[in-house]
Amino acid sequence: MTQIFAYIPHKNGEPADIAFEYLSAAEKIDAGADVTAVVTGSGPDLDKVAEKMTSLYKEVVKIDGSDLAYPNAEVVRKALCSVLPKDAIFLVGHDTFGMDLAPGLSIKMDSAFLADAVDFEGVDNALLKVVRQELGGAVSCHVTCDLSSGAVITVRPGSFTPAPENSAGGTVVDKSSEAGDLGTRRRFLEIVEAEVGEVDITKSDVLVSIGRGIEEEENIEVAQELAEAMGAVVSCSRPIVDAKWLEKSRQVGTSGLTVKPKVYMAMGISGSFQHMGGVKGNPFIVAVNKNPKAPIFQVADVGIEADILEFMPELTDKVKEL
Amino acid sequence: MEILVCVKRVPDTAENEFELNSAGNDLDRDDLVYSVNEWDNYAVEEAIQIVDKVGGSVTVVTVGDDESEEVLRREMAMGANNGILLSDDAFEGSDGKGIASILKAEAEKGGYDLILTGAQADEGAAQVGGMLAAMMDLPYASLVNQIDVSDEKTLKVGREIEGGNQEMNEIELPCVLSIQTGINEPRYVGIRGIRKVAKVEIPVKSAADLGVDTAAVGDAGAKVKRVDYFVPDLGDGAEMLEGSTDEIVEKLIEKLKAKGGLS
Numbered sequence: 041m042t043q044i045f046a047y048i049p050h051k052n053g054e055p056a057d058i059a060f061e062y063l064s065a066a067e068k069i070d071a072g073a074d075v076t077a078v079v080t081g082s083g084p085d086l087d088k089v090a091e092k093m094t095s096l097y098k099e100v101v102k103i104d105g106s107d108l109a110y111p112n113a114e115v116v117r118k119a120l121c122s123v124l125p126k127d128a129i130f131l132v133g134h135d136t137f138g139m140d141l142a143p144g145l146s147i148k149m150d151s152a153f154l155a156d157a158v159d160f161e162g163v164d165n166a167l168l169k170v171v172r173q174e175l176g177g178a179v180s181c182h183v184t185c186d187l188s189s190g191a192v193i194t195v196r197p198g199s200f201t202p203a204p205e206n207s208a209g210g211t212v213v214d215k216s217s218e219a220g221d222l223g224t225r226r227r228f229l230e231i232v233e234a235e236v237g238e239v240d241i242t243k244s245d246v247l248v249s250i251g252r253g254i255e256e257e258e259n260i261e262v263a264q265e266l267a268e269a270m271g272a273v274v275s276c277s278r279p280i281v282d283a284k285w286l287e288k289s290r291q292v293g294t295s296g297l298t299v300k301p302k303v304y305m306a307m308g309i310s311g312s313f314q315h316m317g318g319v320k321g322n323p324f325i326v327a328v329n330k331n332p333k334a335p336i337f338q339v340a341d342v343g344i345e346a347d348i349l350e351f352m353p354e355l356t357d358k359v360k361e362l
Numbered sequence: 363m364e365i366l367v368c369v370k371r372v373p374d375t376a377e378n379e380f381e382l383n384s385a386g387n388d389l390d391r392d393d394l395v396y397s398v399n400e401w402d403n404y405a406v407e408e409a410i411q412i413v414d415k416v417g418g419s420v421t422v423v424t425v426g427d428d429e430s431e432e433v434l435r436r437e438m439a440m441g442a443n444n445g446i447l448l449s450d451d452a453f454e455g456s457d458g459k460g461i462a463s464i465l466k467a468e469a470e471k472g473g474y475d476l477i478l479t480g481a482q483a484d485e486g487a488a489q490v491g492g493m494l495a496a497m498m499d500l501p502y503a504s505l506v507n508q509i510d511v512s513d514e515k516t517l518k519v520g521r522e523i524e525g526g527n528q529e530m531n532e533i534e535l536p537c538v539l540s541i542q543t544g545i546n547e548p549r550y551v552g553i554r555g556i557r558k559v560a561k562v563e564i565p566v567k568s569a570a571d572l573g574v575d576t577a578a579v580g581d582a583g584a585k586v587k588r589v590d591y592f593v594p595d596l597g598d599g600a601e602m603l604e605g606s607t608d609e610i611v612e613k614l615i616e617k618l619k620a621k622g623g624l625s
């Protein structure tokens with residue numbers, strides 16, 4: 041019998057969205073598997089999350105400790121190593137916490153590691169068939185992952201259907217006493233909040249969003265002119281901020297801001313999941329890209345194969361004539 | 363500070379349109395343009411800046427084939443002092459764990475204070491740094507976008523987490539850090555810079571040189587194996603607007619009006 045453990049990230053007593061997505065992921069790995077939720081933390085917030093998770097999971101393993109109050113992956117990893125059975129299949133989101141925790145956990149558990157699964161196609165002879173993407177989403181591939189000595193798997197947030205609110209009637213099992221020594225050589229100090237910018241891109245109904253396709257800093261003006269004509273605001277993908285061409289508060293994506301506009305104009309953006317993860321509320325997405333195979337065309341409503349540096353000025357002129 | 367930076371040669375996503383080969387199971391690799399993994403340039407730049415401040419040296423290492431030497435030279439042109447190529451037929455088909463164990467064999471020999479990797483490479487796995495740390499029993503922090511050298515024993519590092527917030531940590535040396543883009547502005551390397559290091563000797567080390575068990579790496583040791591590449595069936599995708607630019611702009615404006623995109 042396969043035993044799957046799903047790690048539940050939480051904040052202020054509320055589980056993260058991924059808590060609801062593990063169940064359909066686990067179902068696709070092995071429909072007959074036992075799925076246990078694992079929550080770490082401390083105090084009343086932890087109890088609240090553990091209790092909430094009993095409506096989804098039959099068993100909820102809770103590890104409570106003052107060292108676990110903030111989810112420092114180095115500390116959580118130690119606790120998990122003590123509590124999880126050796127051949128466990130362990131699931132965690134492919135996000136900034138999962139990336140910090142999971143690869144090292146697989147080494148300490150001496151199990152296989154599989155990163156960023158977007159779909160599962162069942163197990164054959166202890167080999168799990170997995171769908172992944174490479175090269176920023178430009179290509180998809182099948183990989184197999186040998187489960188015979190357990191596995192640590194990160195699953196892409198948003199890729200598996202969230203379970204409806206349920207009444208699994210599960211029980212909380214307290215394993216705090218098994219966590220062992222949690223001393224580490226990395227200490228959490230504090231969270232420094234992202235700076236607030238002069239323009240709030242989350243307030244705009246229409247965003248003209250530019251990516252690496254803008255090519256040069258000087259060309260940003262072209263996007264600004266289009267935005268002005270449309271009554272929109274300019275936002276961007278991460279490389280534009282990395283290059284210091286626009287401020288961080290203009291960045292859309294998992295490590296930037298989440299926006300919910302009515303219309304999202306993706307100009308020279310390839311459409312990586314970390315970028316699209318910040319585009320919510322099902323906007324009308326227009327993608328202009330010179331590569332007809334760019335992944336953005338799979339998620340956009342309307343696509344135009346063109347050079348943005350030629351296309352945007354044409355559009356600006358016509359919009360101004362209206 | 364003695365710093366080791368792990369770098370990888372990858373297909374350049376900005377320069378290539380990826381197609382499947384005629385058998386439909388692999389990428390058509392004939393005309394692919396390769397470069398250094400974007401994240402690794404930031405890691406090398408950061409290492410150089412640290413050494414400029416506190417002294418020491420920067421060594422770049424890669425697991426790859428003969429052609430991977432070019433990425434080592436490029437990073438040496440940026441200012442890395444030494445390059446090491448880890449290459450053996452037995453390394454082919456390694457999964458993340460295999461790559462990390464090969465790197466570990468070299469890293470242990472060097473007595474490094476700090477080991478840097480990129481946050482992720484072409485496969486989007488984000489795995490090698492964390493594995494290497496765990497194998498060497500060193501502390502690890504991923505997605506680092508700030509490093510302050512506090513003293514000889516500790517660093518203060520910022521990790522970029524969701525929403526662009528920053529998680530500050532204190533971490534003991536020696537340690538492994540994976541570097542996120544945006545931590546610095548990697549310096550430009552011109553042809554002249556590359557030419558200067560063209561003749562520098564780059565040692566090549568095999569499994570035997572490293573003392574790596576060939577059964578534990580490469581295809582033989584891999585628990586994760588790629589089966590094929592494919593084109594996913596994702597439903598309809600975007601409605602592509604066709605015609606002359608004027609016609610396309612006209613069609614787009616009609617749609618934007620309907621969707622509230624023009625006020």
Ligand SMILES: Cc1cc2nc3c(=O)[nH]c(=O)nc-3n(C[C@H](O)[C@H](O)[C@H](O)COP(=O)(O)OP(=O)(O)OC[C@H]3O[C@@H](n4cnc5c(N)ncnc54)[C@H](O)[C@@H]3O)c2cc1C
Pocket residue numbers: 136176250251252253254255276277278279291292293294295296297307308309310311312313314315318328329330331334346347348349375376481482505
């Ligand atoms: C932990 C983590 C968090 C991340 N968070 C974010 C985030 O919050 N936001 C984010 O955006 N990214 C984020 N990323 C980075 C992300 O993985 C991608 O690298 C990034 O989104 C790519 O940006 P891009 O689409 O602008 O560039 P690219 O992927 O390089 O795409 C550029 C596109 O422009 C097209 N193009 C080029 N020139 C032209 C032209 N003249 N006309 C038309 N088209 C052109 C190309 O065909 C290509 O499709 C994160 C990565 C990690 C590891």
Ligand SMILES: Nc1ncnc2c1ncn2[C@@H]1O[C@H](COP(=O)(O)O)[C@@H](O)[C@H]1O
Pocket residue numbers: 367368369370399401402423424425426458461465478479480481482483484485486487488489490491
């Ligand atoms: N073949 C390799 N040789 C050297 N370093 C590598 C190799 N593969 C991955 N790395 C390092 O690990 C980082 C993360 O890559 P990955 O875990 O493959 O996503 C890269 O940025 C490199 O620093």
